[in-house]
Amino acid sequence: MPKNPYRPYSPNPEFLALLGDYRGNPVNGLGETHHRPPAMVWWAPDMDAVSFGQAQLWFYQHEKPDEEMVDLRTRRKEAVESPLPPVAPEKTSRSPDDWTAELKQFVDAGDCEMTGVARMRPEWVYEHEQNDLPNVVMLGVQHDFEELRHVPELRGGKDVTRQYLRAAKVAKKVAAWVRSQGWQAEAVTGPMVGKILMIPPAIECGFGELGKHGSIINPEFGSAFRLGAVLTDAPFAPTPQREFGIDDFCTRCKVCENACPPIAIKPEKQTVRGTEKWYVDFDECIPFFAETSGCAICIAVCPWSRPDVGFNLVEKLARRAERLASG
Numbered sequence: 001m002p003k004n005p006y007r008p009y010s011p012n013p014e015f016l017a018l019l020g021d022y023r024g025n026p027v028n029g030l031g032e033t034h035h036r037p038p039a040m041v042w043w044a045p046d047m048d049a050v051s052f053g054q055a056q057l058w059f060y061q062h063e064k065p066d067e068e069m070v071d072l073r074t075r076r077k078e079a080v081e082s083p084l085p086p087v088a089p090e091k092t093s094r095s096p097d098d099w100t101a102e103l104k105q106f107v108d109a110g111d112c113e114m115t116g117v118a119r120m121r122p123e124w125v126y127e128h129e130q131n132d133l134p135n136v137v138m139l140g141v142q143h144d145f146e147e148l149r150h151v152p153e154l155r156g157g158k159d160v161t162r163q164y165l166r167a168a169k170v171a172k173k174v175a176a177w178v179r180s181q182g183w184q185a186e187a188v189t190g191p192m193v194g195k196i197l198m199i200p201p202a203i204e205c206g207f208g209e210l211g212k213h214g215s216i217i218n219p220e221f222g223s224a225f226r227l228g229a230v231l232t233d234a235p236f237a238p239t240p241q242r243e244f245g246i247d248d249f250c251t252r253c254k255v256c257e258n259a260c261p262p263i264a265i266k267p268e269k270q271t272v273r274g275t276e277k278w279y280v281d282f283d284e285c286i287p288f289f290a291e292t293s294g295c296a297i298c299i300a301v302c303p304w305s306r307p308d309v310g311f312n313l314v315e316k317l318a319r320r321a322e323r324l325a326s327g
């Protein structure tokens with residue numbers, strides 16, 4: 001195995017003591033062969049209400065104080081908690097395709113870099129939540145790779161917080177716009193758990209494929225982006241799922257596996273709540289993740305995340321597929 005500057009790694013005993021008997025893999029449904037709704041495994045909005053709350057609090061409290069990080073988190077909290085305007089009494093009418101085309105205004109304004117739409121599915125809703133809105137608008141905000149590449153140092157972590165702030169702002173802005181058109185809309189913002197899982201609808205609406213490191217990858221942005229969402233009854237047209245051969249690429253690549261300090265990224269897919277997929281071992285990941293204010297090494301080292309690399313990789317994959325097809 002190649003040298004890793006963070007190995008050998010031993011979890012912080014203070015963090016482990018706060019975590020106690022809590023284990024996230026069973027909560028996530030690792031090894032379960034039946035489908036069921038997802039349960040909250042981490043990022044509880046109310047830390048007093050969950051058994052892992054003190055461990056989650058440690059994530060924030062053990063860091064060296066940093067003025068810019070405090071400011072970013074304060075602004076993110078304000079964005080998340082900002083109220084939405086009431087729904088306008090008159091419903092604006094436009095075709096589903098026109099609704100979806102309107103989302104481009106938020107990319108043009110620099111609020112986000114990606115938009116897409118999926119039909120809502122019950123299996124994306126957390127077990128403790130309810131949703132009756134039929135559509136989900138997905139929003140992607142791109143990292144500044146020059147900042148992200150410094151993870152797990154605080155400089156990289158600040159860009160993660162900066163992008164979650166942008167994601168919260170754009171989700172609120174899109175929800176406010178939909179409401180101004182007379183339709184229901186609710187914003188879903190990370191990293192705290194909201195109503196729904198965000199990765200599955202993001203894959204379904206064409207943002208990319210699930211990588212071995214448990215995050216989405218696409219040729220434009222690699223894994224260097226964060227998600228926001230808007231639940232709505234406005235009649236948006238769904239955008240198509242897209243595949244680039246990344247799933248197959250991950251079966252042959254080991255970059256994130258080798259870079260992950262606690263060896264949380266496994267070489268094989270796992271069965272999770274009835275679906276076979278790439279899965280990061282939560283219980284291996286979380287101590288290093290918490291000690292480093294969010295780690296993110298796996299997304300920063302992924303070759304797809306390097307600027308301007310993704311489309312070349314897609315071309316190479318297409319040539320490889322042609323060679324294999326022609327024998």
Ligand code: SF4
Binds near residue numbers: 289295
């Ligand atoms: S976030 Fe860090 S610890 Fe967790 S899987 Fe990625 S590289 Fe490993």
Ligand code: SF4
Binds near residue numbers: 214256
């Ligand atoms: S580093 Fe390699 S194996 Fe890991 S997610 Fe990226 S492409 Fe897939």
